[in-house]
Amino acid sequence: MSTRVTPVVIEGIVPVMLTPFDASGAIDYRGVERLIEWYLQHGCDALFAVCQSSEMQFLSLAERTELARFVVDIVGGRVPVVASGHISDDLDAQVQELQAMAATGADALVLVTNHLDPHNLGTETLLANLDYLLQRLPMGTPLGLYECPAPYRRLLSDEELQACIATGRFIMLKDVSCDLAVVKRRVALAEGSALRVLNANAAIAWDAMRAGSAGFNGVFTNVHPDLYKWLRLQSHVAPALAEELATFLVLAAVTEGMGYPALAKLYHQRIGTFASIQCRAIDYDVHERYWALEAVLDKVVAGTEHFRARIKALQGQHR
Template sequence: MTIAKPPTASIEGIVPVMLTPFDDSGAIDYAGLERLIEWYVAQGSDALFAVAQSSEMQFLTLAERGALGRFVVEKVAGRIPVVVSGHISDDPNAQAEELNVAAATGAQAIVLVTNRLDPAREGTQIFAANLKRLLARLPSHLPLGLYECPAPYRRLLSDDELKLCIDTGRFIMLKDVSCDLATVKRRVALAQGSPLKILNANAAIAWDAMRAGSAGFNGVFTNFHTDLYKWLRNDAAQDPALADELATFLVLAAVSESLGYPALAKMYHQRIGTFNSIRCRVIDYDVRERFWALDAILDKIVAGTEHFRARIAALDSSR
């Protein structure tokens, strides 16, 4: 593969995977999306990942994916970097089309989904051939990312495949979904000296991964308390005991992802006035009926979040 000029963009830190608000009719709620963008920025997000699985990208049309990405880039207006995916198709030609639509949004990078490079689970040879074919059809100046999206199946990169991507010189981030600290550490070592940053997406190992050299956190609970993850990454040395307590709370809170996410996150944003509706396209059932006491669980997550925010604020004021 031809090695491109090293990209200048860098994606690291706390990077929320964005939700997509819908109104009760199922249309994208752009007013709610604008409020969500401002919430992410106010929370101290270092970058945003738009048109991801949390955005329900598999349930958006190509036109909607493009419009969503453009809207985010426009409203962020350069305050922080934005990366965009929407890479969902099986057909190679459709993949090239949808990634070029993502590129046209003006995002700082576009993100390739690893399972789309090997949709039939055929192995490294097919992965490499599809990668080469796709890279030839994408703008050569635009930085790229990788995403081990769990749907339709979790396609983890082998070390050789990661090295192949690094050696192209075009990749600046991997959303790591290995959920394994040893794998994160090994990948950090493999990427040493390259533009590629490893962003762990698993809350259970978030604190340990950051201490081990992961360049940040890119998990779904950035939709509840981005600021707490940011404090953990940047300021934990102020109070190591508080950092350990906070890390434990963040792990336990994130266990609730299995209880109707992303509707659960939309319930939270409905509470704080970001969204009017918790409508999802990916969920076709009543989350409150399926997951009893869901509001009570959310109460505890909110209470814990505010408890740690207050303790951090008190710590800051005492300095």
């Protein structure tokens, strides 16, 4: 049965928010506030709080809900805020955590697909668990779907996605297929519905946006969201520059394997957003493991500023 919810549109450049921690390991809320303002200053269209990049698997339920509520309060309606915090396999625990997150005031509540089918049993299990949750979540709360890669990547089948769309309650899918053909097919399936498909893979980011993906929701929105936004909205102005930028963004994102999210926190420590690069998800010294980490980040930063300067010059020519 389809039940329509209050229209909320999640599209454009949507960062997966980081969580800064202080030296004691507690959430650094001053750092969170500075991060929010940085996102907004760089043109982000919505924020995804309490997700894997936020280290949600390492936050207590109280921390997850407090963090989401804080983000909603600081944003103050300037852009939509979606939040997940969906980390449990037990259905009753899921109901508890999702109801608590729904009460934070976030514009949408994002469900993680692998927790809808914890043992990868298939469509029947996923849809039965989804129905159980939908009956217990606030009817007026818009919902999202997130193919989070941890603890395992549970991609939705076309049948499952269609079933979710048919409920009328889902407004976004964070697509982690990393497959342009799949993105195109999902965009077609969602046509005419409230659901927007947001690709999260940098390797296909520009191609996916040109193919109808409603935006980008990948981890390097934590370094240069404005470059992705220019590519989405203004690439037609300078096609050759867009080709160069798209290639740079792909290569920069390859460094995700070098200790992310500490890598992104190191960037934000450099620019004054964070006081520390401390993580709960990482229990090793990233500099010791990745010997050239600072040098690699230097190049990513240099490339980012290079393209920002070229875009600024281009915009000056068109005034």
